[in-house]
Amino acid sequence: MASRTEPDRPALVQLKPFLQPFPYGRNGQQSWAAQYALATPSLKEEVEKDGGIKDSQPYGEIWLGSTHQNGPCFVEGKNQSLKELIQLDPEYYLGPKLLADEQMSSQYKNNLPYLFKVLSFDKPLPLQCHPDKKLGAKLMEEEKRRQGKNEDFVDTNAKPEVGIALSPFTAFVGFRPLEQLAAILRGTPELQELFKDETLESFYRVADNSSASDAEAKAALRTLFYEAVNASGAKVKSIVPKLRERIAHMGADAVFGAANAFTAKGEANASGESEAEAMARAFEISVRTYGEEDVGTVTALTLMNVLRMRAGEGAWIQGTTVLPADDLHAYVEGDIIECMANSDNMVAHGLGTEEQGGISTFVEMLTYRHLPADQLFVSHEDKWSKGRQGLTRLYHVPIAEFDLLRVSLPTSRDEKLSALDGPLCLVVTEGSVDVSVAGGEGESLKLTRGQAAFVRAGVDVSFVNAGAEGAEVWGAFYQ
Numbered sequence: 023m024a025s026r027t028e029p030d031r032p033a034l035v036q037l038k039p040f041l042q043p044f045p046y047g048r049n050g051q052q053s054w055a056a057q058y059a060l061a062t063p064s065l066k067e068e069v070e071k072d073g074g075i076k077d078s079q080p081y082g083e084i085w086l087g088s089t090h091q092n093g094p095c096f097v098e099g100k101n102q103s104l105k106e107l108i109q110l111d112p113e114y115y116l117g118p119k120l121l122a123d124e125q126m127s128s129q130y131k132n133n134l135p136y137l138f139k140v141l142s143f144d145k146p147l148p149l150q151c152h153p154d155k156k157l158g159a160k161l162m163e164e165e166k167r168r169q170g171k172n173e174d175f176v177d178t179n180a181k182p183e184v185g186i187a188l189s190p191f192t193a194f195v196g197f198r199p200l201e202q203l204a205a206i207l208r209g210t211p212e213l214q215e216l217f218k219d220e221t222l223e224s225f226y227r228v229a230d231n232s233s234a235s236d237a238e239a240k241a242a243l244r245t246l247f248y249e250a251v252n253a254s255g256a257k258v259k260s261i262v263p264k265l266r267e268r269i270a271h272m273g274a275d276a277v278f279g280a281a282n283a284f285t286a287k288g289e290a291n292a293s294g295e296s297e298a299e300a301m302a303r304a305f306e307i308s309v310r311t312y313g314e315e316d317v318g319t320v321t322a323l324t325l326m327n328v329l330r331m332r333a334g335e336g337a338w339i340q341g342t343t344v345l346p347a348d349d350l351h352a353y354v355e356g357d358i359i360e361c362m363a364n365s366d367n368m369v370a371h372g373l374g375t376e377e378q379g380g381i382s383t384f385v386e387m388l389t390y391r392h393l394p395a396d397q398l399f400v401s402h403e404d405k406w407s408k409g410r411q412g413l414t415r416l417y418h419v420p421i422a423e424f425d426l427l428r429v430s431l432p433t434s435r436d437e438k439l440s441a442l443d444g445p446l447c448l449v450v451t452e453g454s455v456d457v458s459v460a461g462g463e464g465e466s467l468k469l470t471r472g473q474a475a476f477v478r479a480g481v482d483v484s485f486v487n488a489g490a491e492g493a494e495v496w497g498a499f500y501q
């Protein structure tokens with residue numbers, strides 16, 4: 023609770039997050055999403071009325087800064103959603119810069135332009151990408167006409183997103199460079215079976231040609247993806263057991279040895295695994311979760327980069343204001359801060375999901391960018407100038423809707439954040455923190471691990487470590 027009587031227009035409020043028990047989440051209280059849900063009194067009470075956190079129930083996500091209809095946050099202790107609070111006085115809460123931003127005002131009128139969440143999972147998420155605004159509107163219209171209502175497509179916004187690891191994190195992200203993909207295919211007979219012989223021959227010609235154009239490379243990738251994602255369950259089942267058996271008897275480096283010349287370095291391979299070891303581990307997790315007939319297991323294994331990140335490292339998963347929001351991805355395991363534009367649209371097939379949005383749409387919407395894993399990372403700036411004590415890291419997110427920050431507080435330390443242009447949603451991920459805003463009567467909150475808050479635009483924010491150990495705060499904001 024705040025340290026004084028709430029004003030009519032509070033600049034700082036604690037939030038009641040929205041718990042999403044998605045099936046890929048860790049079970050029970052192993053999930054950080056479940057742990058965070060129990061940290062907020064009103065949400066804990068709600069969960070306990072429903073029988074509490076169940077050991078056999080997966081809890082995939084908790085939405086910490088959301089005005090989206092699929093998972094709205096509320097002001098803690100009040101029957102008022104975050105969206106309703108903002109719309110009491112949009113300029114006061116969102117700031118004049120955001121309201122004057124033509125892109126933001128047209129797509130997110132009087133609303134947060136982003137959706138801030140924590141994911142906690144040990145099963146792969148669906149093989150997926152997200153439509154841009156034009157395609158989102160089309161899919162929404164088609165679903166409404168077909169079903170009489172919208173379930174999978176409930177808004178028309180694009181969904182570019184960024185993920186920052188909170189614990190060791192593995193994900194399939196984007197298509198491999200052609201040279202790497204050709205080496206893997208040539209070295210793995212089982213994976214060749216996904217494709218027609220003429221398709222492989224055509225692909226190898228392009229991959230081996232250093233003068234091939236980008237358009238030729240993308241066309242070759244498109245054909246591979248088309249054949250892989252359309253493979254039947256029977257074909258997949260003819261491949262997967264043979265591959266698993268060979269890995270078990272010979273080891274990952276023998277089976278996928280051709281990939282090791284392309285083992286990712288640095289941030290893209292924080293685990294220290296060879297590329298072959300990472301491929302085998304992600305493949306086994308996928309098959310163990312979804313069985314031997316799921317087309318996503320072999321599609322992701324064959325065509326996609328495998329990222330392995332440490333806590334604090336992040337990748338931009340979906341496009342930017344320049345690039346379309348259509349990069350193929352599937353998280354595998356870990357705990358992450360995730361933030362995206364304020365949307366919940368997804369086109370998916372494989373890894374537990376059957377044809378959401380249509381396979382033909384899936385194939386057509388991708389741009390078939392093919393970058394090395396180490397080019398997918400978000401750069402960051404330590405000792406960001408707006409953090410006056412030098413304890414704030416800014417992540418340079420290539421997306422107009424938001425940026426991300428992390429405040430790391432050693433014992434007995436504090437950080438003062440100069441006023442931001444737009445609204446800030448934050449969560450404490452370690453320790454206990456006193457959060458306060460400057461001006462007026464000095465509103466403040468004491469937040470512990472898993473508790474979230476919202477700060478209006480244009481006010482200085484102070485963070486004080488209120489515990490005996492180190493503390494950490496993550497935030498999403500517009501600037």
